Amino acid sequence: MDELYERGRRRYPQLAVPREAYVSADATSPEDLYLAIACTAKVPGAAEAFRSEYAGALAMFAATILKDRASVDELVNQLMIDLLVDGKLASYTGKGPLRAWLRMTTTRRALNTKRDTSRRGELDGAMMREAVNAAADPETQYLRQLYGPAFEQAFKDAIASLAPEELALIRLSFGEGLALGALAAIYGWSKPTASRRLSAIREKLMEQTTQLLRERLSLSGSELASVIRLVRSDLDLSLSGILK
Numbered sequence: 001m002d003e004l005y006e007r008g009r010r011r012y013p014q015l016a017v018p019r020e021a022y023v024s025a026d027a028t029s030p031e032d033l034y035l036a037i038a039c040t041a042k043v044p045g046a047a048e049a050f051r052s053e054y055a056g057a058l059a060m061f062a063a064t065i066l067k068d069r070a071s072v073d074e075l076v077n078q079l080m081i082d083l084l085v086d087g088k089l090a091s092y093t094g095k096g097p098l099r100a101w102l103r104m105t106t107t108r109r110a111l112n113t114k115r116d117t118s119r120r121g122e123l124d125g126a127m128m129r130e131a132v133n134a135a136a137d138p139e140t141q142y143l144r145q146l147y148g149p150a151f152e153q154a155f156k157d158a159i160a161s162l163a164p165e166e167l168a169l170i171r172l173s174f175g176e177g178l179a180l181g182a183l184a185a186i187y188g189w190s191k192p193t194a195s196r197r198l199s200a201i202r203e204k205l206m207e208q209t210t211q212l213l214r215e216r217l218s219l220s221g222s223e224l225a226s227v228i229r230l231v232r233s234d235l236d237l238s239l240s241g242i243l244k
Contacts, residue, residue: 008034015043027094036098039083040090047084048188054102055080061103065110073168075113079106080186081178147217147227154212158205166201173198 005022011031015038027033035053038046058079062072083089092101162170172178172186183194210228219227 004030005034007031008037011035012038012049015046015049017041017043024094029094029097032098033092033094036089036092036094040087047185050084050089051080051186051188054099057099058102058106061106062110065107065114070164070167071113073164074171075106075110077168077172077186079109081172081182085178085182085185147213150213150217151209151227154209154216155205157212158208161208162201162204166204169197170201 002019004024004027005017005019007030008017008022012035015035017034017038018041021037021041022034024030024033035046035050039050055076058076059072062075066072066075092098159167169183172183178186180191180194180198183189183198184191187194189197213227214224217224217227
């Protein structure tokens with residue numbers, strides 16, 4: 001077992017896996033097992049090493065079944081959560097290449113995702129309904145009744161304008177309820193960086209929704225200002241509370 005451990009340590013010298021944590025005496029892919037154990041034990045740098053080495057492969061495996069980029073990105077990010085945050089990588093035993101094990105895992109998940117084609121539409125619809133129905137003061141209710149359909153369509157179009165990586169990140173945070181620490185671990189960011197990225201996407205949604213309303217509605221300056229306040233209020237509420 002010492003020889004297998006040393007092979008793994010030589011392959012990933014930057015990852016300090018305790019010798020006692022390396023429990024397999026018959027791994028056929030000891031280097032892969034070393035990385036998996038490092039990730040499961042939350043060794044500093046392990047998640048980044050795993051993502052750097054295998055994220056591209058996961059996307060390639062998923063793309064053989066899921067044809068659009070957004071679905072592939074979302075699946076890869078969800079797999080990263082399962083493997084690195086929830087510890088599912090601990091089920092890899094080192095008997096066979098990690099790449100082959102990941103191919104099997106990704107293919108199974110992609111097939112399940114393909115069968116559940118309504119999930120994304122339901123999530124987007126829930127986000128829009130939450131944004132349209134969030135606040136309850138009389139002025140906001142009046143504005144919502146008057147401009148609700150236009151706001152809903154503008155919000156929908158704003159979501160559609162997000163880049164695939166932005167859409168994947170906002171779904172992980174507000175759809176899956178991932179905390180900043182989990183997002184940071186998946187992407188190799190600090191918590192402040194994760195917070196800034198989410199805030200930037202929220203602000204982008206607000207600005208895009210406002211711009212679309214400005215282009216589509218004939219409003220006076222004061223009316224437009226009220227609608228803009230509605231947009232900001234509803235987006236903040238919906239994106240902080242949706243699908244927790």
